[in-house]
Amino acid sequence: MSKMVAVIPVAGLGTRLWPLTKSQPKEMLPVGRKPVVEYVIEELVLSGIRRFLFITGAGKVAIENHLECNGKPTNHFGKSGQEGILGDLGIGQPGREYVFTRQDKQLGLGHAVLCAAPMVGDRPFALALGDMIIGLHAQSCIMGRMIETFEKSRADAVIALGEVARSDVVHYGIAQPRGRIRPIFELADVIEKPRVEEATSRLAVAGRYVFGPSIFQLIHETPPHKD
Numbered sequence: 001m002s003k004m005v006a007v008i009p010v011a012g013l014g015t016r017l018w019p020l021t022k023s024q025p026k027e028m029l030p031v032g033r034k035p036v037v038e039y040v041i042e043e044l045v046l047s048g049i050r051r052f053l054f055i056t057g058a059g060k061v062a063i064e065n066h067l068e069c070n071g072k073p074t075n076h077f078g079k080s081g082q083e084g085i086l087g088d089l090g091i092g093q094p095g096r097e098y099v100f101t102r103q104d105k106q107l108g109l110g111h112a113v114l115c116a117a118p119m120v121g122d123r124p125f126a127l128a129l130g131d132m133i134i135g136l137h138a139q140s141c142i143m144g145r146m147i148e149t150f151e152k153s154r155a156d157a158v159i160a161l162g163e164v165a166r167s168d169v170v171h172y173g174i175a176q177p178r179g180r181i182r183p184i185f186e187l188a189d190v191i192e193k194p195r196v197e198e199a200t201s202r203l204a205v206a207g208r209y210v211f212g213p214s215i216f217q218l219i220h221e222t223p224p225h226k227d
Contacts, residue, residue: 010130011057047144129207160208172204
């Protein structure tokens with residue numbers, strides 16, 4: 001079991017999905033019987049993570065309510081002998097710790113990560129975007145491999161990447177490799193939403209990261225950008 005905490009930013013307004021997200025957090029939109037955020041948690045659990053810090057925002061109380069295991073519905077299932085329902089949905093699993101803090105202003109992902117600094121302190125941490133499912137049925141151990149790489153290489157950061165169509169590079173942060181592309185390689189840079197002719201690869205940031213605590217100071221020193 002990893003002692004690393006997973007920071008999960010869920011404060012975004014999800015305006016690209018309106019009107020679906022007008023009153024429902026995008027992370028709570030259903031995929032099958034479970035909301036998206038539940039798949040994210042299950043994926044991280046496969047990598048040994050049991051501590052989760054959610055960076056929430058206005059209108060995101062549904063996420064906290066969903067993960068709360070002491071409410072009337074969960075008590076009802078337990079008393080009626082239907083604990084299996086809770087197990088199937090991943091709610092109330094023992095050994096998992098959920099903590100919530102608020103991003104008071106919509107200042108982007110970097111600011112949301114910075115909101116985790118008081119609780120993460122000087123330790124490395126995993127970062128998983130709460131609206132992105134990795135792998136079929138979230139059966140991916142990518143974060144475990146990233147943590148292992150982070151610790152063995154003593155890296156400042158490890159970033160998961162996925163290949164996209166050349167025409168789609170304009171929608172993502174795109175990796176600029178330093179040297180040959182291998183299963184694990186060193187990054188020279190990440191270019192945010194480059195034009196097609198500017199992209200040096202088709203490898204897009206996939207919403208999973210491992211960072212050392214120095215990231216907080218770097219974010220603090222980085223001026224805001226509209227994009």
